[in-house]
Amino acid sequence: MSTSSSGTTSSAFVVALDVGGTSMKGGLVSETGAVLLSERRPTPRADGPEAVVTAISDFISHLASAGDGTPRGVGLAVPGLVSESAAIYAANLGWHDVPATNFTTLDIPVMLGHDVRTGGLAESILGAGRGLSDFLFLPIGTGIAGASIIRGEPYGGSSGWAGEIGHTPVFPDGEQCACGQFGCLETYASAASVGRRYSQRAGLEGVKAEQVVTSDDPIAIEVWDEAVEALSLALATYTLLLDPSVIVLGGGLAEAGPALFDPVRTRLVKRLAFREAPPLIPAALGVDAGMLGAALLGWRAAGRPELGPDWTVDVRSAPLVS
Numbered sequence: 001m002s003t004s005s006s007g008t009t010s011s012a013f014v015v016a017l018d019v020g021g022t023s024m025k026g027g028l029v030s031e032t033g034a035v036l037l038s039e040r041r042p043t044p045r046a047d048g049p050e051a052v053v054t055a056i057s058d059f060i061s062h063l064a065s066a067g068d069g070t071p072r073g074v075g076l077a078v079p080g081l082v083s084e085s086a087a088i089y090a091a092n093l094g095w096h097d098v099p100a101t102n103f104t105t106l107d108i109p110v111m112l113g114h115d116v117r118t119g120g121l122a123e124s125i126l127g128a129g130r131g132l133s134d135f136l137f138l139p140i141g142t143g144i145a146g147a148s149i150i151r152g153e154p155y156g157g158s159s160g161w162a163g164e165i166g167h168t169p170v171f172p173d174g175e176q177c178a179c180g181q182f183g184c185l186e187t188y189a190s191a192a193s194v195g196r197r198y199s200q201r202a203g204l205e206g207v208k209a210e211q212v213v214t215s216d217d218p219i220a221i222e223v224w225d226e227a228v229e230a231l232s233l234a235l236a237t238y239t240l241l242l243d244p245s246v247i248v249l250g251g252g253l254a255e256a257g258p259a260l261f262d263p264v265r266t267r268l269v270k271r272l273a274f275r276e277a278p279p280l281i282p283a284a285l286g287v288d289a290g291m292l293g294a295a296l297l298g299w300r301a302a303g304r305p306e307l308g309p310d311w312t313v314d315v316r317s318a319p320l321v322s
């Protein structure tokens with residue numbers, strides 16, 4: 001790799017973009033895994049489905065122009081129901097059947113991936129699951145969705161809906177979830193739900209999950225205990241069904257560290273009678289998992305699926321441009 005006078009590198013690169021409901025994280029990633037550039041923009045969701053597609057296309061062109069030469073491919077992590085070649089359905093962005101080619105005006109190959117599964121792909125090849133063939137990647141944030149890594153690849157299921165562990169019922173007569181079902185894991189254990197349930201019971205407004213987790217207020221202890229109970233039930237079911245080698249917990253709530261891991265581990269061990277519980281370990285890539293996974297997809301689009309396993313990723317070394 002050589003450095004040009006502009007300060008960018010002249011090695012081959014792809015454009016990687018992780019599209020979330022509120023912001024998009026983009027980057028340029030070389031064939032050796034160097035993050036040459038990393039940048040964030042808001043997702044203009046309020047402006048409608050077409051505006052988001054245009055904003056993505058503009059962002060890709062902008063990132064591509066910062067590199068030295070033409071990108072070899074584009075990888076895009078998007079929410080909803082996704083195939084490699086189309087965003088089939090995304091409720092929160094209003095998308096129906098948007099072809100991958102609509103996301104860029106550049107004449108380069110594009111590959112799409114489901115946001116959580118793309119993050120799971122990155123954790124599998126570059127992060128906490130490196131070298132492991134079967135595990136669960138479970139980011140716990142505003143919502144809860146998982147990526148089942150089966151034989152080294154995120155599993156999408158028969159129609160792309162796999163991984164919705166956040167909407168598995170854990171308390172059958174429980175509270176109604178935003179999805180319409182009752183007693184979903186997400187209703188009890190997402191960061192948003194922990195904050196909301198505590199605030200409601202305590203008669204307060206806008207208390208954050210992290211305050212609940214560390215509080216010794218009896219109401220906080222009760223709400224957190226229910227979240228831990230819900231998680232241990234869902235993880236016991238997952239463990240018995242798919243025998244993961246580890247469970248990788250990520251997302252905002254995983255930053256609670258031992259306050260999350262210790263009680264969930266204890267309860268999971270107690271629930272399993274005839275087999276050992278898989279280790280619970282923290283995700284390694286944090287908020288960069290989606291963008292790094294998108295980079296792997298970009299290289300797959302470029303015909304280089306073998307790239308990744310020997311990368312040493314240090315995203316903090318990338319220049320962040322506003």
Ligand SMILES: [Zn+2]
Pocket residue numbers: 166167168177178179180181184186
């Ligand atoms: Zn639900």
